[in-house]
Amino acid sequence: MSAPTTPAPAGAAYDAAAVRAEFPLLSGGAQLPDGAPLVYLDSAATSQRPRAVLDAERSFLETTNSAVHRGAHSLAAEATELFEGARETVAAFVGAGPEQLVWTSGATAGLNLVAYSLGNAAAGRAVPGHEDAVRQWAPGPGDEIVVTEAEHHANLVPWQELAARTGARLRAVPVHDDGVLDLDAAAAIIGERTRVVAFSHVSNVLGVVNPVERLVAMTREATGGRALTVLDACQSAPHLALDLPALGVDVAVFSGHKVLGPNGIGCLYGRTEVLEALPPFLLGGSMVTTVTLEATEFLPPPQRFEAGTQPVSQAVALAAAIDFLRGVEERFGAGAVAEHERRLEQRLRHGLREVPGVRLLGDSDRSERVALQAFDVEGVHAHDVGQLLDARGVAVRVGHHCAQPLHRRFGVTASVRASAALYTTEDDVDVFLDALSGVRAYFGVGR
Amino acid sequence: MAAARGLDALYQEIVLDHAKRRVGFTSLADHPEQPAASERSATSHQRNPVCGDEITLRAVVADGPEGPVLRDVAWEGAGCSISQSSASMLSELVRGVPLEQTDRLVAGFREAMRSRGALALDEEEYGDAAALSGVSKFTARVKCAMLAWVALEDAVRRA
Numbered sequence: 001m002s003a004p005t006t007p008a009p010a011g012a013a014y015d016a017a018a019v020r021a022e023f024p025l026l027s028g029g030a031q032l033p034d035g036a037p038l039v040y041l042d043s044a045a046t047s048q049r050p051r052a053v054l055d056a057e058r059s060f061l062e063t064t065n066s067a068v069h070r071g072a073h074s075l076a077a078e079a080t081e082l083f084e085g086a087r088e089t090v091a092a093f094v095g096a097g098p099e100q101l102v103w104t105s106g107a108t109a110g111l112n113l114v115a116y117s118l119g120n121a122a123a124g125r126a127v128p129g130h131e132d133a134v135r136q137w138a139p140g141p142g143d144e145i146v147v148t149e150a151e152h153h154a155n156l157v158p159w160q161e162l163a164a165r166t167g168a169r170l171r172a173v174p175v176h177d178d179g180v181l182d183l184d185a186a187a188a189i190i191g192e193r194t195r196v197v198a199f200s201h202v203s204n205v206l207g208v209v210n211p212v213e214r215l216v217a218m219t220r221e222a223t224g225g226r227a228l229t230v231l232d233a234c235q236s237a238p239h240l241a242l243d244l245p246a247l248g249v250d251v252a253v254f255s256g257h258k259v260l261g262p263n264g265i266g267c268l269y270g271r272t273e274v275l276e277a278l279p280p281f282l283l284g285g286s287m288v289t290t291v292t293l294e295a296t297e298f299l300p301p302p303q304r305f306e307a308g309t310q311p312v313s314q315a316v317a318l319a320a321a322i323d324f325l326r327g328v329e330e331r332f333g334a335g336a337v338a339e340h341e342r343r344l345e346q347r348l349r350h351g352l353r354e355v356p357g358v359r360l361l362g363d364s365d366r367s368e369r370v371a372l373q374a375f376d377v378e379g380v381h382a383h384d385v386g387q388l389l390d391a392r393g394v395a396v397r398v399g400h401h402c403a404q405p406l407h408r409r410f411g412v413t414a415s416v417r418a419s420a421a422l423y424t425t426e427d428d429v430d431v432f433l434d435a436l437s438g439v440r441a442y443f444g445v446g447r
Numbered sequence: 448m449a450a451a452r453g454l455d456a457l458y459q460e461i462v463l464d465h466a467k468r469r470v471g472f473t474s475l476a477d478h479p480e481q482p483a484a485s486e487r488s489a490t491s492h493q494r495n496p497v498c499g500d501e502i503t504l505r506a507v508v509a510d511g512p513e514g515p516v517l518r519d520v521a522w523e524g525a526g527c528s529i530s531q532s533s534a535s536m537l538s539e540l541v542r543g544v545p546l547e548q549t550d551r552l553v554a555g556f557r558e559a560m561r562s563r564g565a566l567a568l569d570e571e572e573y574g575d576a577a578a579l580s581g582v583s584k585f586t587a588r589v590k591c592a593m594l595a596w597v598a599l600e601d602a603v604r605r606a
Contacts, residue, residue, distance in 0.1 A: 033453060381527035383498055383591060384458075391454050399498040413499040413525060443463065443528065 014336040019328055020423040022050040036393035039428045044204055044235060044372050044419030045397050046257045049321070053260060056320030060313045068312055069286055069303075083312050086319035087302075093322045094233075094252070094269055095243035102268040102275070102302040103315055107234045108154040110253030110268035111198075113305060114230055115158035116281040118196065122166045127298070130277035137228040139195040141167035146194055148173040148181060148210075149409055150203040153402040155232040159198055168195065175409070179206035179362025183214065190219055194227045201236035201252075205403050205417065206362030207345075207372035209236065216248040228274070234258055238421060239341055239370040250274045256314065260421075261321035265314035268305065275301035282307040328422060337422045344420045344429060345371035351433040352418075357446050358436070361410050371420035374401065377436075379445035382414040388442060389416075392435040456581030457588070458528070465575060466528035471538025473521045475505055485510045486518060491601035495590050500526035502534060504598035508546065508606040515546045517603065522595060529579075529588050534595035536576035546603060553600050560589045 020026050025048050030038045040048065060082065066073070068080040084098065091101040104110040121138035139145055145159045149172045163170040173186040181199075190197060197219045202209050212231060219227050231252035236242060238259045244252050251274060256265040270278070280287060280298055284307040289297045298304045328337060348371055352358050357378040377385050386398035397417040400407045407413060418432055440446040475490065482488045490505040502524035509518040520538045524530075541549050556576070559566040564584040570577040582592045 381500075383500075383527035383529070383588070387454065387457065387585070387588070404499060407499070413501075442458075444467075 014332045014340040016340060016423060016425045020425065022052070022324075023048045023423055024051055024054070025049075026423055032393050034393070039392075039394040039431050041418040041420060041424065041428065041432055042395045042397050043238070043421035043424070044258070044417065046263075047238060047260050047421050048423065049260055049262070049317075050324050052324045052327075053262070053317050053321045057262060057313045057317035060316045065313065068310060079312060082316050083310070086315040089319040089322050090267060090315075091269075093242070093325075094237070094254075094267075095245050096269050097272075099300075099302060100245075100269055100272055100275065102270065102305040103310055104253070104266045104268050104305075105264055105311065106257075106266035107232065107253040107255040108266075110266055111154055111230070111232065112158045113268060113281045114228075114251055114253075114278070115162045117278040118228070119162050119165050120279045120281065122162075125279045127277060127279055133273065133277035134279065136226040137195055139163065139166045139168035142193060143168040143195045144189075144191075144193045145170050145196045146173065146186075146190055146198070147171075148175065148186075148199045150175050150179075150181070150206055150403065150406050151198070151200055152204050152232065152234070153404070155198055155200060155230075156405070159196065162196075172405070173199070175203075175206070175362075175406075178364040178366070179203065179208045180364050180367050181208075181210050181215075183211070183218075186215065187218055187222070190222045190227070192223065194219065194223050196228050196230060198230035198232070200232040200234070202239070202370050202372075203362065203403075203406070204235050204372070205374045205401050205406055205415070206364075207235075207369045207374075207419075208362050208364055209240070209368040209370065212247045212249065220248075235370060235372065239338075241338070244269050245271070256318040256321070259318075259321055260324060261318035262314040265311045265318050270301070272301075275305075278305075280304050280307070284308050286310075325422075341371045341420065341422065344424055344426065345369055345373075347426055347429045348373050348418060348420065348432075351429060352436075355433065355437050357440050361406075361412075361415055371424070372417065373419075374415040374417040376410075376412050376415050377439060380439055380443050382412075382416045384443060385416045385436070385439050388439050389432065389435050392431065394432050394435050396432070457585055459578045459581070461575055461578045462532045463528060465532040465535040468535060469531055470535040471521050471542075472523060472531075472535070475503060475521060475523050478521070480505060480507055480519070480521075482507055483509070487606045489602045489605035491598040491605065493594050493598040493601070495526070495530070495594055497590065498527070500524070500530055500591065500594065502526065502530065502594050502598050504534070504595060504602050506599060506602035506606055508603060511545075513545070517541050517544050517546055517549050520599065522598070526594065527588075527591050529582060529591040530594045533576070533579055533592045536574070536579065537595045537599060540574050540576055541599065549599065549603065553596050556596050557593065559583055560592055 064079050066075040066079045068083045087098045091098045121134040174182045229249045231249040233252045233254040237254035251270045257263045287307045359376045361374040382398040480488045486509045488507045492503045494501045504522040507519040560583050567580040568577040
């Protein structure tokens, strides 16, 4: 998506209802028991897919499906072309080149790939010619891996396990009460022994945009450029214009199903020098050059990290999702989507502040945010809140959102989360707020 | 209110009442059980991985002339109204009941919860807990209702 600062051309007001009409599930596909219209506020968990994405996947399967990067028949060549073309489209979406983009089955797989690759490096494995580069990132006894306490379990547990396997110590940067990352603490924690700094661009609970460039600069300064920076971009990719090389991170991941694409596909971006140096994780076919019974030579990235049969139709459909996002930008003008989502964010957060008994997790005016808000309703459990909202046709996420340490830090075990996307209307937010305002009375709390 | 449409089967008055009264709720650490010579006690900790809700339930089993009896049940934990209410109703139901019967009650409760609305619990047999029959239509909430019952089953097995 384009930079949010560029104003939309006159007369091209954003029309969320028109965009929403392109999503079959949101325009009558999902049948609710009472015939109530669906208010879908769970896009941070998974976004809905426009017809163009569904059509692209089906069309590929009906006309071109075959194995890529092997076989001499023309169908295989055509499929390979579409598969690699999709890589170019998706890489360009995050400001990268195709050789910097690895397909994974999702963001979780991407983060595990990096963690296991570093574990292999710690066990002495290295790509010939890149021994020194990879050795500086590989953690060992006494070294440190740094995360934040706001991480999704997918960007926490793989690092916990890597620390346990290598004897390194895992440390977490805390967040302030308003959800903003404590940069003073980060500066104190990141140091000489740091080998990896892994953090999210946008927390999936707090909605706060973290200062990526500052954290990267801080890490570079404190470690002399020897630590690997890992960015979880799952919640930023759907909402912010991303230029990963400009952000300066070494690697980044995001998932397809949160950016209007299919399940089962995600991306790992890496700086060229980093991908070239990382030893492979999953091993097998399609990622090798010469194999003998004794040893194997691996292909250069990205293929080195793409062992086995790839999710080809999903890659093609993910590219269609990126094209769809581009098309919306072109139709309404650069920055129109960002402006719409900013309005939704304000309406959602300010509206929630007005509901008695509601406490926001990460209510910050001092940082950039996306339209995603978790909250606690005093005296009513998140599950019960979600159940009442569901009866009004409002779909929200309840639970710990795969971020138990963060919930513990805010003194709750579970919360309710409402999250928007480009197809969310202001009416959706209003219906949600109206339904929420009746919840405490229903449970006889706060009268 | 409009939000109640379809929810009456789930949130009956008696269910919400138990969620507030919480029969058997106690701080287990502050009130330790000292079983008599003919008694044995065990606790079980259960967790709902979806929402992080948890319960710790303590069962005290006494050997009687006609076989073992569940002399006392106490629990602590945090959770939604369904899980809290279910723990409360269970405590009220099974105190002083022979183990042979509690096993049957737990099995019957599980069967009803998994029935997707097909089986209703008998009020004579299950008391207030019969009001939880409606939970089985809300498959996402069955785990909430089961939490205390699974804890009882486990604690009795260990006692």
